[in-house]
Amino acid sequence: MDEDRRGILYPHRLPELHRLAPPPRLTHAVRWFWIPEWALPAGEESHQELLPFPACNVVVEASGVTAVGPTTRASERVLTGTGWAVGALLRPAAVPALVPDPAACRDGERAVRDPELLAEVTSAMTHRAAAGSVRRNRAVAVLSAWLLERVPDAGADGALANELAEALADPEVTRVDQLPAMLHASTRTLQRLAERFFGLSLHSMIRRRRLQEGALRLREDAGLGIAALASELGYADHAHFTSDFRALLGVTPSAYRARARARIDDGDGDGDAPGGSREAAPPDRA
Structure with a gap:
């Protein structure tokens, strides 16, 4: 995906x-x-x-x-x-x-x-x-x-920051200590790049990607257990995953799956948008 x-x-x-x-x-x-x-x-x-x-x-x-x-x-x-x-x-x-x-x-x-x-x-x-x-x-x-x-050419730092973004999007990356070997750079160098080019910490971006992946799996696999999903995403236990998920999305994983799999949520007043979907909603628009 x-x-x-x-x-x-x-x-x-x-x-x-x-x-x-x-x-x-x-x-x-x-x-x-x-x-x-x-x-x-x-x-x-x-x-x-x-x-x-x-x-x-x-x-x-x-x-x-x-x-x-x-x-x-x-x-x-x-x-x-x-x-x-x-x-x-x-x-x-x-x-x-x-x-x-x-x-x-x-x-x-x-x-x-x-x-x-x-x-x-x-x-x-x-x-x-x-x-x-x-x-x-x-x-x-x-x-x-x-x-x-x-926008000037990327330069060495910009090129490495772009590579860092690609690495952070990899579902196999669940910990900061995996990144230095992948990118041939020290953890401190990568932290500095994260501050300058992303404005966020490495840990917070890995956490975000894991929760994105979790939401996707919950929508697409009705039979997937929450504990099994937490383990796949690198969480120590079900409770830690549920706590992170609720803090970021405002609902528990189970509640989100029930809402996401319903075609029209109770009381939200909208369904399929006219004209259908060509791609995805604005992917990073706050």
Whole structure:
């Protein structure tokens, strides 16, 4: 399972969303571009609940441009009416140039005042005569050019930070002491990179990935025991896993599985989003 779907807590609620690859010159800086679009009937809401892997994004919406910091908890966004967003999921190498202090931006965002970027992306996304794929490609081209002007080449530290992100996404990595041998760097060096390029500790990111994996397994395997899952994820016991899961998601593993496997949760008022799902909900948007 791709990591972009691990953090989607209730997949049946997804809006239409498209994921586009970055141009070759930007692969060191952007993992992918994500573009959700929705058109909900009057009075209807779609609740998007996410537990994304902690990363930074640059997001353009009709209301403005923001640089979004890493998240430390599950998040929710309520969609209404008609709308869109164009986001760039940043690789760690791009973070110092765009989110210079990611730790200060945890669970938050800061405005990026660039009227020209906002106007050009908005024009691309709202061009009525253009087909959907044309609109999205134009918007991504605009945002790509903007990023290329601002993000330098990765450099040695940035390249290692990108490798660290890949290692942290590996389900086999359950402890910090596994990382030095994988990346040929000391624990202290990796901790320093985590602070500068992620704004979070190595331990917290491994914990997040394990809980993402746990949520995924709970959704997809109705017969999997909680104790067996805890063991697979590297937890010492059922109680420790349950405590971590509830602290981050607000519900126990058993309660989450019951909710996630129901097509429509009691009282949440939303079901399948109009237009179906193309990919995943905004993967790292706080």
